[in-house]
Amino acid sequence: MNAKEQLEKSPDALWVEHGYGQRFQGFQNLMRLRIRDILLVSSLYDLYLFEEDGRLYELIRNEYQGLNLSHSPELTRVSSGTEAISLAQEESRFDLIITTLHIEDMHPLNFAKLVKKAGLNIPIVLLAHDNKELKYLLINPEINVFDKVFIWQGDFRIIISIIKFLEDRMNVEHDSKIVGVQNVIYIEDDIRYYSSLLPIIYTEMLKQSQRLISEGINLSHKFLRMRARPKILLCSNYEEAKEYFEKYKELCLGIISDIDFPRNGMPDPEAGIKFAAEIKIEMSDIPVLLMSTNPVNQSLAYSVGASFLIKDSPTLIFDLRQFMNQYFSFGDFIFRLPDGTEVGRASDLKQLEEVLKTIPAESIKFHAERNHFSNWLKARTEFWLAHQLRPRKVSDYPTVEDLRKDLINSLHFYRMSRQRGIITDFNKETFDPESSFARIGGGSLGGKARGLGFVNTLINDYNLREQFEEVIIYVPPAVVLGTEVFDQFLDENNLREFALQCDDDSEITKRFIEAEKFPEDVLGDLAAFLQLVHTPLAVRSSSLLEDSQYHPFAGVYETYMIPNNQANPLVRLNDLLMTIKRVYASTFYQAAKNYIKVTSYRLEEEKMAVIIQKMIGSRYENRFYPHISGVAKSYNFYPLPPQKPNDGIVSVALGLGKWVVDGGETIRFCPKYPKDLIQFYSAKDAIDRTQKSFYALKLDDTNRFIETTHDTLVETFDLSVAEKDGALNYVGGTYSKENDVIYDGISRPGVRIVTFGQILKNKTFPLAEIIELLLDMGTWGMGTPVEIEFAINLQPNKDKKREFGLLQMRPLVVHQEVQEFDINSIKKEKILCSSNKVLGNGIINDIYDIVVVDIQKFERAKSREAVQEVAYFNKILLQENRPYLLVGVGRWGSLDPWLGIPVNWSQIAGAKAIVETNFKDMAVEPSQGSHFFQNITSFMIGYFTINDLKEDGYFDWDWILNKPAVEEKQFTKLIRFKNPLTIKMNGQQSKGIILKPEDSIE
Known part of the structure; x- marks a missing residue:
């Protein structure tokens, strides 16, 4: 089964990166335990030696920033052990204590023991100078009270290495389990060597992560990948290394080891050789580097399939870097023939896919047999694909060409799938015109684009894209111009003040279209986008406030469609540019300004992002x-x-x-x-x-x-x-x-x-x-x-x-206040109508008129005459643009005139709310299946059904029929008030209430 089939078959296992079920969310849960506050216990002289020119803290902070590491640690220094313990107990913020050999009031061994005795569960590291004093201390059996001992050799990066060593140790189990973070086992018992080499190894690791950042598909993904760098597991004896290997061998990127270190509690001059031999028997493709001061060990290292370096070599650091780049796959993927001849290289996944198409078959076979492809992917934090490729063998394929084809298809499908559901930064090389959703420019994406991005994530994370046979469900590919582009356009063309003050929509549009300046880098990206997409485009507003939960701004701003079919690419770009400007202009149209007035916002706060999206449809001649x-x-x-x-x-x-x-x-x-x-x-x-x-x-x-x-x-x-x-x-x-x-x-x-x-x-x-x-x-x-x-x-x-x-x-906007009315808390004399059978939702408070069919005078045999009376009042009120409450008996719009009042829609079209009550002597079930209700629902008319014969609802007939009428017919009359009725409807509970106008309550 190839990677594509695996992805399609197993959505839940789509990405090891998913972690807790969401793509890249696993990355977000990495490195949970951090060292952010360090307590340094040292004499002033030791501090001076560390700082040299007084810039230790600044150097560490700059190094963190340079390596794109977050949370550079805070350093707090004290001189005495007593002060250190007191401060650590009081503030409870320290994650690490570093002590030197010289502190004011006690020996560092005693200090470390007192820290443990005080119940402070904080790692303690001894940082000393390489001198006789340290040598005597190391032979003291109580040295194990320290979590680790390091030597200061003048390189401030040892502080960073200490921090990363402890963070790796704290997080390795969790991070390995969550996303399969790789590890490098480093075995060295000589403090001087690991203090010297650990900063080098970490620097190379972090540089590799920096290289990978450039391939991140958006800013968030770029920095999350930093957290997925390989862990360095520092060991000082055979048993510790073996335990790590057995636990994380499937995630082991490689091993760097001394040859002479303790085994079974005793020094063993060939411990490294034995460890390498065991590893190679179990997993032959894991790279192993053995180091020794004795050149004689070189042949022994080679005999077990390991590489070898002389510890005292003047080029040790250079050679170590070379090994890591080549064998840990930290650099380019270098295609070689079996004789070592280089025949191609790739620096990223896209290049790897392209080079695979032309590389000699023998090179593909050479690398596949040694798991080089999966190793390289693991080093680049592409864990899911690496784990899919690793079990495959060359022998699984009929020919090497079949292997080549599968590798290319797997890489391509993985690259495309990796972007689905994610808002990426637009890049012409990686944008897929069939599925990508990317951003251009900084700032917000706006409400509409946020909604699209969210649903895009849901569709892809929960595998809805191909849930239905022969149907693809997706968010059409698009790019979004961030709100910073809008701000830059306004400011460069001096349009902001004019647009805020002008009340002529046409003049605003004219000025925006004629504006000459547009951010050049954005123009370049738009041109690149148009080179990839040749279908008609929808250019849609996505303002900062649009589609919020309380002010949806739906239909306030403009959307434009463009054919995008001109032969000349400059004409297509110009059409797109002018359309974007028109969307920008709509931000300041009078309708938008009026809408803003009824919200809690000011127009100056509004900013416009723009979605440029492939249209869904088919072409028919010129349509x-x-x-x-x-x-x-x-x-x-x-x-x-x-x-x-x-x-x-x-x-x-x-x-x-x-x-x-x-x-x-x-x-x-x-x-x-x-x-x-x-x-x-x-x-x-x-x-x-x-x-x-x-x-x-x-x-x-x-x-x-x-x-x-x-x-x-x-x-x-x-x-x-x-x-x-x-x-x-x-x-x-x-x-x-x-x-x-x-x-x-x-x-x-x-x-x-x-x-x-x-x-x-x-x-x-x-x-x-x-x-x-x-x-x-x-x-x-x-x-x-x-x-x-x-x-x-x-x-x-x-x-x-x-x-x-x-x-x-x-x-959906649901007015919370309509859910809060309590009929029992309102005095009955204030209520005109209440019902538990209500269609509609919201508050209506602009009705001053009631057209009512008198329940006492109405005759069912003359219902058609009542229709004409209702239509008469409806026509008058429509002409005066006065919405009204319509009250009648039986069914409104009934086909059977004996069951109600058989009006058609045009005869009551001005009604904004309708009450349907029972007759004096009988009740009729509401006809909610008729065509009449299509208009009720379409025009959002409030509809109250009352059956007071069954005490189902209430209508105050006595009150309404005693009110003087503006005009009265045989069965029907029009009543008008100085103050409006208040109509509240709770659509979720199908309840509603109509309150009498304030001026009418006696």
Whole structure:
């Protein structure tokens, strides 16, 4: 099984890097135990010797910064052991105590014992000068009270080595288990040598990590990789080294060892040879370097397959670095023939993939037989792929060419998969025009891009991308310009003050388009992006405040579509640039300024990021559009039985999503009950209430960069155009006048309408199932109800997959205050109406008028006359632009005039809230399955159902009927108040209350 198959088969094991289940999160959990505060106990003279020119702390801090290490440690110095113990007990902040041989009030051995006795669980290291005093101390059996002894040889990096040695020892078990961090076992019992060489080994390790940083796919990933550097496990005897090896041998990058060190408690002049021999028998490909002061040991080292260095060599440090680069794979991957001839090299994964295509087969075989590929990957923290490649043998493949092909495919798939779900820094060499999501420029990504980035992570981390057969679910590839680009553009062109003060949208657009300066580095990246992507693009706003949980800013800023099909790349770049400027301009349009006024923000705080994203759809002659676009909400405030609020609601249409978000006629369905389509309650109503035209992007038109503040390239087309294109085949239906019946499909003659019947009833595409899964995932991931926007291309792509593109995910705004009203706490005389059967959610407080059908005067036999009276008042109030509360008996919109008032929608269109009560003598069940309710839900009308015969709800008829009317008919009257009614609806509990106007309460 190759790497690609393994990735697809085992999503849970997709990355060793996942750690606790999320990509790169394992890296974030590395190096949990850090040394941040050091207590240095020394005489002033020792400190002076350490510091030389008084800059020890500064040198350490600079070294940390230079090696991109975080948390450079704080140094606190005291002169006496008593003071040190007292300070450590009082402050409880020290992670390490370093003591010298000379402290004021006691011997360092006694000091170390007192620290342990005081219950201070802090590592203690002795840092001494190489002199007779130290030699006498080392033969003292109590020397083991120190965690380690080091010698100061004038290199301040010994302090860093001490810190890293202890951190590695503390974290090795956890980090190895979490992501498979590698280790190097270093065996040396001579304090002088390990004090000298350990700083060299650590420096090389950290430099290797620095080299890898440049390959990080985003800033976070770059620095997380620093934490995954190999651990150095310093051992001083055979048994300690053997224990480490047995525990972490699968993660052992290599071994550096002295030859003469203790074994079984006794000095053994060949201990290193024996250790190397055992290692090589068990794992022959692990590199081993043996060192000795005796040149005679060279042949012994070679006899067990180890490398060899003379400890006293004047080039020891240089030779050690060379060994680490070559055998620990710290440098380039150097392709060699069996005779050692170099035939190619690669410095990163992409280069390795490219060189593998042309390298001689014998070189591939040579390296594969020695596990060089997996070793190199491990050294680069690419643990998952390294562990996949390591078990494979050359003999597993029919030919070396099959091996070559598998290596190339594995590398390519790994590189692409590594980027999925991650917002990377844009790089032309690594950006995948089929799946990448990258950023250009600094600052924030904005709310919309954050939502996209989040859902992108969920899709990939939980393997939803290919959850459905023959469908790919993904966030279309995109780049995001960070908000710093917006700030730079405004400042370089002196636009900020003008834009804040100007109230003419066209003038703002004109000035922004004419602005000449644009950050040059961003232009370069945009040009590189356009070299990779040749499909139509959506250029979308992603402001700092957009899609927040409390102020969604939905529809406040502009989105533009561009064909991106000009032959001249400079023309394409100019079109994109002008479109970005128009999105920037929309930040300061009057609608945005008015919206900001009702929030707690100031417009100066708003910043605009821009998403440039591949459009989902198909080309038809000079048009481009998706077969399906839509909006889905995980919470439905207007559920119709058997639906529940948490089952969600979806609106879908043919063509671009502008049709849906601008409020055009759509197909609305619950993903749990996709066959219940209430707009097809009757054939006549379906004809009146379904989509007649659609939006598409014109591909043969040129951008008209004038002062218009809307997209000039998106136009409406009749359904006959979609039928000619073949797009209507997927979602269309036919109305037969002869039979007065609607049929799914367009194979027979008749009136064409959009029904989605074949998809929702016949399940030719798993639309409802995909949306139900995504809404559930989004609600769980965001911890709140969500709304998503999507587009679908039903024409299979080159991989024979139909595309479901997620274009947005935002939290649903739920006003918390509507959940707080308590009917029992409100005096009954203040309540006009209360109900436990309410559709809608939110607060309405701008209604001053009530149109009421008098329950005492209404006659069911004359219900059609009541309809005309209601329509009369509705017309007046619509002309005056006065929303009203409509109160009636029986069913509103009933087809049976004996069961209610058979109004059509146009006759009550001005109502903002509706009350439906029982008759004087009987109750009628609400008709929540009729076409009438489609308008209720579409226009977010508050709907209260009362049955006071069963004490189900309450309406104060006595109060309302005693109020003077502005105008009165036979059954109906209009009542007006100076102050507004207050209508509160809790959609989550289906409860609501209508409070009487303050001026009307006696």
